[in-house]
Amino acid sequence: MLLWLLAFVVVPSAILFVYSFCERDELGRVVFSFTWENYQRVFDPIYLRIFVRSIGYAALTTAICIVAGFPVAYFIGRAGEAWRNRLLLLVMVPFWTSFLIRTYAWITILKQEGLLNAVLQSLPFGLGPWDLLYTPTAVVIGLVYAYLPFMILPIYGSVEKLDGALIEAAHDLGAGPLRVFPAVILPLTLPGIAAGTLLVFVPAIAMFAITDLMGGARVPLIGNVIQNQFLQARDWPFGAALGVVFMALFAATYWALLRFRAREDSIG
Amino acid sequence: MSYSTQLRFVAGALLALAAPVAARAAGDLNLFGWSEYVPQTVIDGFTKATGIKVNFETYSSNEELISKLVAGGGRYDLVQPSDYAAEVMIRQKLLAPLDKTKLANLKNLSADFTGRPHDPAGAFTVPYMAGSVGIVVNTEKVKVPVTSYREVFQAQFQNRIVVLNDNREIVSWALKSLGLPINTITADSLAKARPVVANWVKLVKVFDSDSPKTALLNGDVDLGIVWSGEAAILWNQHKKFRYVIPAEGAHQFIDVLAIPANAKNKAAAHQFINYILRPEVSKLISAAFPYTNPNAEARKLLRADELANPASYPKEGKLETFRDIGRMASDIDRLVTDLKSAK
């Protein structure tokens, strides 16, 4: 694993790191002469604002995924053994169709003259039509749809490990579900929730395709900005600098969290 | 399981991975082109006629092509950039000069599409297909005439507009509407364009370069500025979608075929270009993709209704190709990104 990390993570990251201090030519290629200019630009308020917004979207997505995903993971994890793997597959199979085709199906559902509005308007409550497609709401729906399985699976891993007898014991001692959950279930499944949060939150920050397709590319997120440096602006060094800062921030936070966790483990 | 066993495993896995990297037959033609832009029937026809197998690898924007080539990826015999991308590739010596003695069918091309600024002598590139970027209007929803950029971006059309998700395009429309040149961009002209773009960006509902027709077909928007090919497909679908070349003038693009400087099989590449230039082959491409066919002989073979499509063959209008603007692309990107995120 170390070798793999070295070859395919450290080396490419190092390449990017070097690029981020370089200048560029008319093709966007790097020219090896040292400059701080790219980093100065990263801290321009334009990009900071976009970065903060990206984190906001990712955090909202993660929160919805935890709330929506935990009960599902719990149900699957406590289901009979024969059912567990089948249910897991049932969760994953929709994601084996192409992302683009799936997204187009969502567009068919959410568009103004789409299925959702047709259903809403046929109901007697006088609802709709809702203007959902190409709005931030559509982006969040798309994000939750894309990342929910990555929350369910790790939590499932922890729930499945829960000792049923422990919960039984808590119930026998007179604790209702409302007390068992925070006292027994939550602490024991916390590693799964933490892992799921990581697997959803982190990729969601750098995501770009959903904002383009379901959000109509109206509001750029950090993933779009980085993508643009390579595929529109021809500014590889600046793209690399954005990436390096982004990854460094992540690495620092993650490292600190690990340290915090280790200290807690040793105390608790 | 010890650490060294693990290392050995990784090394073994790496070797196993390297094995299936198949050595290609020397005679194959490696074509790097726009996705789906070269119909499969044309490729099969070429293989049948010459016995040369075609490995068709695809990209979906000029910048993808340039990034992959520049990063050192792949060895290709034939690429398919647009005019301005070809221009910078010529300047950077990434393209090989053509041997015109092997391209007898060059005579079929219309003079309108040769000798253009990106390659004045036609020494490196051969036009494949051409098109423009213009206004498309759903005439059932929009009853007033819309014939210029300024008329598209009106407050009454707020949230009813789709435009290409391409920052240079958007800025060039603003420059055109101000009467400024689109190919010599300065800090000054960008400063003048800025308030115009700022207003326009607020009115747009969808930015989409890949399939702007989707939002129009779905009825989520009523008008927009799109590729002529998209507009031609819309017209074929329903005649209510009318295509107009903006009064201020429009961007014309010419997609070309060119041979990279490091190509291995230049002979096959020439054969392929010459094959594409045959009128009966070029006609097939027109049938699959309703862009403007630069092949004058092929146009004679097209049906009347194909030639009558106003998006494929617009009657009038000022057309201008993009020139490479090099490092200014970055300033444009920054400008539009800033304005978009200010909303």
Next chain:
Amino acid sequence: MPSTAAPRLRPPSGLRLLQFGLGGWTALVLLFFYLPIVVLVAYSFNASRLNVVWEGFTFEWYRSVWANGPLLQAARNSLVIACATTVLAVVLGTLGAWLLHRYRFRAGRSIETLAAIPMVMPEILMGISLLVFFATISLPLGFGTVIIGHVTFSFPFVLIAVQARLRGLDPALEEAALDLGATPAQAFWLVTIPCLRPAIVAGALMAFTLSWDELIVTFFTADAASATLPLRVFGMAKVGLNPTLNALSAIFVVATAALVAFAAYVRRLNR
């Protein structure tokens, strides 16, 4: 088997309601997951070329799937790449998680952080930097390079899922095995791996899914012969996405369902 064999008592009747609620919610979430799938399957029978407006019923797109050689080739490539990626990612991820857990390296935390980096690395950066690297060591692009790229971004998912399960796993189990005379390798294979199985399955599913649908890294690391389905699909979108792709997706969903049903049937026969 430690936990899976734990006695599963009948829940007290007061909990039935909770159980029911959980089941109902799960059904709702599955509905959310399958809603677009139902739509895309329905549209695979749409007579319109453009996949946008419903125009009538047809089987034509299923016929055109079989006629589209490059598309089928791309689907085969994707399958090969996703399977290879899954196997390698599971091996790397599981071993990595176990090593990090078992031996408290001094640099453990840094290694763990490093292993998580590919998850956060924007795809375009990973694609371009890997391509530059491959070009520098003149490794020709092909299946090998695509798989390397895919394993790199997917194994952290396995690693983190497995780690979550390892945390709080009773170390006494493995020690007991060692005390009873098992070699470390035996203890790992016979005790640790079975305990980790659910997390490994979850990780494998994630790795497969990620690899199957990846676009950007694949673009930069593939050659013509190893082009994958997403590359084709995004290409087709440029010129009008036609329902052939819906038909292909529908076939894939049905095939997976059939495979799962078949596996369940075989298991029942074996019992």
